[in-house]
Amino acid sequence: MSAWRAIFQREFSSYFATPVAAVFLVVFLFLAGIFTFSMGGLFDRGQADLRPFFQFVPWLFLFLAPSLSMRLWSEERRLGTIEILTTLPLGITQAVAGKFLAAWLFALVGLALTFPLWVTVSWLGDPDQGAIVAGYIASAMVGGLFLGIGGLVSAMTKNQVIAFVVTVVLCFLSLLTGFPVVLEFFRGWLAPSAIDLIAGVSVMTHFSSLMRGVIELRDLVYFATAIAALLAATALVIDWRKSG
Amino acid sequence: MPALINAQNLHKSFGAIRAVNGVSLTVNAGEVVGFLGPNGAGKTTTMRMLTGFLDPSDGSITISGVSLHDDPIAARRCFGYLPEGAPAYPDMTVRDYLTFIARARAIAPREIAARLESVVARIHLGGVIDQVIETLSKGFKRRVGIAQALIHDPPILIMDEPTDGLDPNQKHEVRELIRAMGSTKAIVLSTHILEEVEAVCTRAVVIAAGRVVFDGTPEEFERRAPAHVTRNRMDSAFRAMTAPTSEVVT
Numbered sequence: 001m002s003a004w005r006a007i008f009q010r011e012f013s014s015y016f017a018t019p020v021a022a023v024f025l026v027v028f029l030f031l032a033g034i035f036t037f038s039m040g041g042l043f044d045r046g047q048a049d050l051r052p053f054f055q056f057v058p059w060l061f062l063f064l065a066p067s068l069s070m071r072l073w074s075e076e077r078r079l080g081t082i083e084i085l086t087t088l089p090l091g092i093t094q095a096v097a098g099k100f101l102a103a104w105l106f107a108l109v110g111l112a113l114t115f116p117l118w119v120t121v122s123w124l125g126d127p128d129q130g131a132i133v134a135g136y137i138a139s140a141m142v143g144g145l146f147l148g149i150g151g152l153v154s155a156m157t158k159n160q161v162i163a164f165v166v167t168v169v170l171c172f173l174s175l176l177t178g179f180p181v182v183l184e185f186f187r188g189w190l191a192p193s194a195i196d197l198i199a200g201v202s203v204m205t206h207f208s209s210l211m212r213g214v215i216e217l218r219d220l221v222y223f224a225t226a227i228a229a230l231l232a233a234t235a236l237v238i239d240w241r242k243s244g
Numbered sequence: 245m246p247a248l249i250n251a252q253n254l255h256k257s258f259g260a261i262r263a264v265n266g267v268s269l270t271v272n273a274g275e276v277v278g279f280l281g282p283n284g285a286g287k288t289t290t291m292r293m294l295t296g297f298l299d300p301s302d303g304s305i306t307i308s309g310v311s312l313h314d315d316p317i318a319a320r321r322c323f324g325y326l327p328e329g330a331p332a333y334p335d336m337t338v339r340d341y342l343t344f345i346a347r348a349r350a351i352a353p354r355e356i357a358a359r360l361e362s363v364v365a366r367i368h369l370g371g372v373i374d375q376v377i378e379t380l381s382k383g384f385k386r387r388v389g390i391a392q393a394l395i396h397d398p399p400i401l402i403m404d405e406p407t408d409g410l411d412p413n414q415k416h417e418v419r420e421l422i423r424a425m426g427s428t429k430a431i432v433l434s435t436h437i438l439e440e441v442e443a444v445c446t447r448a449v450v451i452a453a454g455r456v457v458f459d460g461t462p463e464e465f466e467r468r469a470p471a472h473v474t475r476n477r478m479d480s481a482f483r484a485m486t487a488p489t490s491e492v493v494t
Contacts, residue, residue: 006347010333010340017335080331084392087295088348089320242299244258 003090007098048125066167069150131213138210141223148230178204248430254303265454278445323400330389334378
């Protein structure tokens, strides 16, 4: 078995060894339900689609993804197991990838468990299934991106609380920059090209365009590149810490 | 045959602090090297460099003839490492943990059960194999750490205080184990217990303030004690070599 799979499996099962898994899934599904039905007004809109759900996914992941990622590396450092992990005969990229994929798969399990929403709208009406698929892809991408940010932050500290808080703030900023209000604020004193750049790197911009049901290569490339860059940065941070 | 561990002129600084200042160490198969020194002398830092957990600021390390810097993965296959404090994942069972280490070391799946069985028998972990690590006593945790370092039967073993926190019976057991393995492997262990050096080591290396101040057999070590000392000669030799001159009381 390749080493990354060993890391991946250990990490994934460790969520279930503690109450993390249960708490995460229950809170995620509970909040998803509240947002979708109460705040999103799934029934009141009279439309069979899942947009009320998808539009809240980044906000759900804003708090829940950091709770999955905060321990990825800081726990290793606190326990001292990082010393074993980084002296095993495996590349650091394998460890980084294995851990990330475990956290991501766990977040995807949470997303997959929202299937009753999809069953509901499909039963009540005739939703655009393509848009729903695009919405789930967008949600998975945002989750992955946030976990990438969280993994990087977690590699920098042995304190999980710090890892959590800093990750929430960074994820929040990555969402915020896509909102017209925020862009409007910058418009007064930045060149239009700079505004486009800010909007272009915002998670929200790419999430929204995917969520509208248009799966564009550009948006997928954005997420894939961002996640890959974050994982590479995580590996660099861990490697860099070897120099003391 | 080249030395299994060959470290030359290792230096390590943390900011302005020079933790290790020109340590060289070669260890051959069949040698058990006791690594001694006062707290803060640079023992753990040196061991961390030997295993690649820390990069040296200067100097070179080859493990089984492979440069740790140029081909770290090949070099790391050749040793087992017990870090200070024997860290392990507390929420895993001993079996799951050792299986994880075996998989991460890319041991073939069909071999894992046999490796596990042999190491568990050797370290006497059979009674706790399905117990969660956080519920184990200190002695058993340390043994799990040793088992983890032995799972791939490496030619080199690097152990940071393998008997720390063990009761006398457990200490005896671990020493017997090290002695048994010492005939074929290259072993480096750090310790504060000087009798341990007499009991299991073929060589003692003393470092103080980041430098090697002694490298020789335990007998030569003892001879460093002042002639008039008749009791605890090892302790007295250790103090003579490592204490600041003004504090040497014999």
